Amino acid sequence: MRQVRADDYAQFAAARAGHLYRSACLLTGGDTHLAEDLVQEALGRMYVSWGRVSRSENPAAYAQTVLTRTFLAHRRLHSSGERATDVIPDVADPGTADGDTTLRLTLVEALRRLPSKDRAVVVLRYWEDRSIEETADAMHTSSAAVRTRGRSPLRRRPRGPRPTARRSRPLSSPSCPRASR
Numbered sequence: 001m002r003q004v005r006a007d008d009y010a011q012f013a014a015a016r017a018g019h020l021y022r023s024a025c026l027l028t029g030g031d032t033h034l035a036e037d038l039v040q041e042a043l044g045r046m047y048v049s050w051g052r053v054s055r056s057e058n059p060a061a062y063a064q065t066v067l068t069r070t071f072l073a074h075r076r077l078h079s080s081g082e083r084a085t086d087v088i089p090d091v092a093d094p095g096t097a098d099g100d101t102t103l104r105l106t107l108v109e110a111l112r113r114l115p116s117k118d119r120a121v122v123v124l125r126y127w128e129d130r131s132i133e134e135t136a137d138a139m140h141t142s143s144a145a146v147r148t149r150g151r152s153p154l155r156r157r158p159r160g161p162r163p164t165a166r167r168s169r170p171l172s173s174p175s176c177p178r179a180s181r
Contacts, residue, residue: 009050013043016060020067026123027071029112030105038074042067064128065138068120072139075116117141121149 017039024035024042045066046053053059111119117139124135125146136146 005051005054008054009047012050012054012059012063013046016063017043019060020063023064023123023128024067024071026108026111026127027068027119029114029119030108034074038067038070042070045070061134064124068124068138069140072116072120118149121146125150 020039020042021035024038025032028034028038042063046059046063053062056062111122114122120139121135124130124138125132130138132143132146132150135150136143139146
């Protein structure tokens with residue numbers, strides 16, 4: 001019986017690992033090493049309780065919840081010891097990157113700038129397409145907090161340099177006076 005349960009778990013883990021990894025990458029703001037650690041931790045926790053979890057209605061949703069809670073616990077435990085940096089290692093040359101890669105890097109950078117709980121709400125609500133109640137349950141918080149955290153990142157202006165636009169008029173036109181230096 002134990003071998004059958006272990007085989008069922010191995011099949012489940014193999015089928016869900018890729019999806020969990022993609023979600024973890026979004027949660028961590030592109031930190032692939034931390035994402036791998038979170039997925040491994042979540043799958044380890046799933047294995048311990050697999051007998052109960054395998055009988056549940058939706059083990060995949062349970063796995064996502066475990067991943068999210070593992071991420072939030074990691075952020076709480078390591079929030080004072082690690083510092084964010086503006087340098088993204090191993091980034092492709094912008095001249096050779098296609099639009100999809102640029103869009104992905106922009107998305108990851110925008111997610112990285114969000115606080116961890118806001119990031120979790122955005123990933124669960126808009127990437128995982130979960131309801132407000134499911135997101136609240138996964139994060140151990142109220143539905144109102146999820147609604148607030150889901151709206152606030154969308155209202156904030158992005159930090160960082162603004163893209164430069166080409167001017168259609170010369171600087172010396174009457175509607176755009178030249179600044180004196």
